[in-house]
Amino acid sequence: MPAVGPPHWWRSGPPWWRQEERARWPWRSTALVTAFVLIGSNYAAKGQAGERVDLDLFARVLLLVAGLLLLWRHRHPVAVAFGTAGAVMVYLGAGYPYGPVFLTVAISCFSAIVAGHRRAAWSALGALWAGHVLVAHWFYQWLPPSGDSAAAWGQEGAIAAWVLAVVALSELVRTRREQWAKEQAERAQAARRRADEERLRIARELHDVLAHSISVINVQAGVGLALLDSDPEQARTALTTIKAQSKEALGEVRQVLDTLRAPGDAPRAPAPGLDRLPELVDQAAQAGLTVDVHGSPPPLPPGTDLAAFRIVQEALTNVVRHSGSRHARVHLDREGGTLRIRVDDDGPATGADAGGSGNGLAGMRERAAALGGTIEAGPRADGGFRVLTVLPLTAKEDDR
Known part of the structure; x- marks a missing residue:
């Protein structure tokens, strides 16, 4: 209003x-x-x-x-x-x-x-x-x-009143003018902040979509090259997976870019949520990662549902890219007014940025923080890596 x-x-x-x-x-x-x-x-x-x-x-x-x-x-x-x-x-x-x-x-x-x-x-x-x-x-x-x-001294009083009237009117206009300038500056700053937030949101979306899809494509391309001569049928399956994954990635990237061309229009397809978790499991399986899912998510607001999906997607992508484990577990638990998402793998870590210490983990933290949630990520005491996310079920959305 x-x-x-x-x-x-x-x-x-x-x-x-x-x-x-x-x-x-x-x-x-x-x-x-x-x-x-x-x-x-x-x-x-x-x-x-x-x-x-x-x-x-x-x-x-x-x-x-x-x-x-x-x-x-x-x-x-x-x-x-x-x-x-x-x-x-x-x-x-x-x-x-x-x-x-x-x-x-x-x-x-x-x-x-x-x-x-x-x-x-x-x-x-x-x-x-x-x-x-x-x-x-x-x-x-x-x-x-x-x-x-x-x-007459009364005339001097009239002149003094005239002087005070000029000063009072001028001070009132000056105050209003400064208020107007301040409001203009605040509006410009708010517009810049909204633009920055939108750029960060799009950057996170593109990173999450491309990182996950390219990781699966990279694994399947390696499988296809290795089996091209010895097992052509398996190589064909790997190429089919690459085609399907690249098509899906292009569709999601196009959906993100459509918001830049027409920011007021409704998206052509609904934003992904945890109801697509089985698809993530299948894609991870195609990349050689077995994923066990425990628990089911409660009804979530659209923003929270998208953030939860992207966080799980990025966590599984990090397992594929940075862990020697071929097995991961996703736990979904509702505790009071929060949703707890825990993604575990058994390790060992591989590579200098094992665990996802780059833009992916930063993007997950930004998603959670924007909704009033938290993320803890790090090695487990018994080996492997854990990403623990806590999101409120009634998300604190920023005013736009």
Whole structure:
């Protein structure tokens, strides 16, 4: 069931800032803000005629500079925050009308906070507010317009509230943006982890299928070569076994590879399980290994059934390849909520990697661990080799 959370547009981050970041220069937004500031300041000047200094060329240059600085707000957010605050401070100190010029400072400090330069943005806003307090309450006597009086302290409170609102909104957006980036990184990491797990699963499947089949084919090929002249009929039987085993291996490999081509499709054939244990016994017999099976498996979940089958298959393959014994025993026991699978041979071990110390044993351990089970493998005290597997009957499957 999907998790309930904030709307997608809010969790994913406002799309407009992602578009702005992809563009090298935010021409459109800067042009709109600059035009708004210039036009709005003209209207503000008419409304404050006689109270503030009329707009002149220097005032319009300051407004234009404060607006155009926003072009660099993504590349140099700290410099732009202080630059716009400085331009607005000069504008106010010259006695020009209050108006939308404050918008340039709000946007530049917003960009700086979202980019992570919080202290710089706070400092720029604080400096602008402190400078306005000095101009409006102490330096107004020496600055234009002439005959101006001190500003009301309530006005300073309103400006302080405006500054706090800009900071609060910027911090909220910055937090949401970091949360979005973190979620994106977690999703990418989860996707990589799922891909790695799928590659390991396919590698284990291919190893188990090919190792077992090629071991049987290798033994039968040796038998066929040895009996080709002296007993052609027996050699024919060995070649028939090779053909059947190779066909079965190709079918299973094709089934595994089909999951790569169409991972959402259902497999064409059911995954093997312990119900195919008699087939393993017959294949082992064709390779010259006699296998005695004791006990019967209980009903198992598909994942556990496949893992149990592959573990027994790999254990018998290791006996064929690495043991001098031609006899093996498979014991299936249910103990409480677990299935115990024990595969024994009488040895002696042959070869440097006797017992299956390579990828096969590692693959068996990975299969068992993925289901919450364990595997113990090693020489027995009385000789031979033992693989003991314990699998829970209610498997702990990974969430996909």
